Amino acid sequence: MQRSLRSAARRIARDLPWVANRDPWAILVSEVMLQQTQARRVVEPWRRFLDELPTVAACAAAPRSVIIGLWGGLGYNRRAGYLHDTARVVVRDFDGRIPREPDVLRTLPGIGAYTANAVASFAFGVRVGVLDTNVGRVLARAIANHPLGRAEAQRLADQLVPRRDSAKHNQSMLDLGAQFCTSTPRCSACPLADHCAWRRGGGVDPARHSAGVSQGQSVFEGSDRQLRGRIVATLRSGPRRLEDLHRVYVDEEGRFERLLSTLVVDGLVERGDDFVRLVGDPRERVGWTISPGNVPT
Numbered sequence: 001m002q003r004s005l006r007s008a009a010r011r012i013a014r015d016l017p018w019v020a021n022r023d024p025w026a027i028l029v030s031e032v033m034l035q036q037t038q039a040r041r042v043v044e045p046w047r048r049f050l051d052e053l054p055t056v057a058a059c060a061a062a063p064r065s066v067i068i069g070l071w072g073g074l075g076y077n078r079r080a081g082y083l084h085d086t087a088r089v090v091v092r093d094f095d096g097r098i099p100r101e102p103d104v105l106r107t108l109p110g111i112g113a114y115t116a117n118a119v120a121s122f123a124f125g126v127r128v129g130v131l132d133t134n135v136g137r138v139l140a141r142a143i144a145n146h147p148l149g150r151a152e153a154q155r156l157a158d159q160l161v162p163r164r165d166s167a168k169h170n171q172s173m174l175d176l177g178a179q180f181c182t183s184t185p186r187c188s189a190c191p192l193a194d195h196c197a198w199r200r201g202g203g204v205d206p207a208r209h210s211a212g213v214s215q216g217q218s219v220f221e222g223s224d225r226q227l228r229g230r231i232v233a234t235l236r237s238g239p240r241r242l243e244d245l246h247r248v249y250v251d252e253e254g255r256f257e258r259l260l261s262t263l264v265v266d267g268l269v270e271r272g273d274d275f276v277r278l279v280g281d282p283r284e285r286v287g288w289t290i291s292p293g294n295v296p297t
Contacts, residue, residue, distance in 0.1 A: 001142065001195045002162055002169070008191035009172045012179060017043060019171055024098035024123035025056045031118045032083045032110065036076055039178070045074050057096050059087035063280030068268060069236050075225075077232045081267045082110025100124040113154070121170045129157025130170040134177025138192075140210040141181060145197035148210040181207075227252060228259050232268060232278070239277035 013019070016039055018030035029049055033042045049070045053059040059067065064084050071080040086108045090098060098119065099105050105116035113131070120126035129135070131154050139156050140148050148156070162169055180190040185205075187193050198206060227249075234240060234248075249256040260276065263269035270279050277283070 001192060002160065004192050004195055005169065005172050005176070006165075008176075009168060012172065012175045012191065014039065014175050014178065018046060018122075022123065024100075024119065025054075025059075026050055027123040028056075028086070028098055028115075028119050029083065031115045031122075032079050032086075033074055035079060035115065037074055041074065045071065055096075056087045056090050056098065059084060060091040063282060064267070065278035065281035068232065068278050072233065072236060075229055077229065077268055078266050079110060085109035085267075086111065098123065100126060102126065102128055118170070122167050125167055127158075127161050127163070127166045129154060129159075129161050130174065131157045132174065132177075134181070135170075135173045136177075136210050137183070137185075137207040138173055138177045138181045140206040141185070141198040142192055142196040144206060145201045145203065146206050147208070148206075153210060183207075224255065224259055227255060228263060231256070231260060231263060235269065235276065235278045235281070238283050239275050239281055242271065242274050242276055245276060 018026060021027060021030075026046075030042065030046050033046055033049075052066070052070055053062060062084075064081065067080045067084045068077060071077055074080075089108055090096060099108075100120055100123070102113075102116040102120045105111050105119055106113065111119075117126075117128045118130045120128055121130055131139075131150075135157060136148070136153055139153050139160075140146070143156055143160075144152075157173075160169070160173075176190070176192065180186045180192075187196070187199055190196070193199055231245075231249075234245070245260075246256070260269065260271070264271060267279060269276060271277075
């Protein structure tokens with residue numbers, strides 16, 4: 001399987017700008033952005049973010065409102081706060097250098113096992129398996145042909161990593177899962193089909209209930225997540241008077257107050273007696289009037 005994956009690597013590689021980048025900060029930014037987000041949606045925000053904040057020190061020194069503003073189009077805005085907190089911790093505790101050890105990376109805000117292993121592998125060549133939804137499907141089908149618990153899936157991912165070119169191997173596993181070993185697999189085109197345990201042995205798809213394999217997200221339209229995103233998008237263009245926001249979200253009055261409070265708790269938004277703004281937004285003008293017709297969706 002390793003040989004087949006190496007042979008197919010160039011053919012299945014996706015054109016993603018961070019793949020050839022070895023700057024640990026650029027890789028960390030890409031991996032945080034890729035959490036629960038499709039790669040194609042990350043490309044332009046990633047470039048825009050690094051154009052403005054090319055170093056961990058620049059991110060740490062910037063107001064939080066700038067980081068949240070650059071996060072536009074990605075959703076899950078809490079990740080922007082985590083990335084800002086991580087930059088500050090790295091500058092304060094690690095002399096501005098991204099740690100290379102997965103265990104240390106996992107101590108940073110918002111950095112879980114997948115992101116820690118991905119940064120360690122892609123930035124530093126650490127020999128550790130990268131386990132996400134895509135890789136979880138490949139392992140469950142091609143290697144095990146049975147559902148995998150998280151510990152077993154990670155163990156298999158680690159065992160498959162070769163002694164050399166571990167980053168290339170992990171990227172190829174991600175590429176394979178994203179394009180061939182998808183939720184509806186493209187077995188006839190898969191370059192590993194001849195070595196796939198599920199294709200040889202048959203049975204119920206083992207990927208459906210395996211660790212690291214997404215079970216799908218809740219409906220977005222009309223959700224709390226959508227309304228939180230709309231509030232943050234409104235505030236990206238500047239502070240707003242609270243009464244204007246209440247007027248715009250009058251049909252969501254109860255939810256608006258509740259979700260605004262969660263945004264404050266998450267460190268994304270701050271409110272005064274009569275205004276609301278992104279945390280750290282230096283703009284003082286708060287009297288702008290808004291209407292439902294010009295609120296971002």
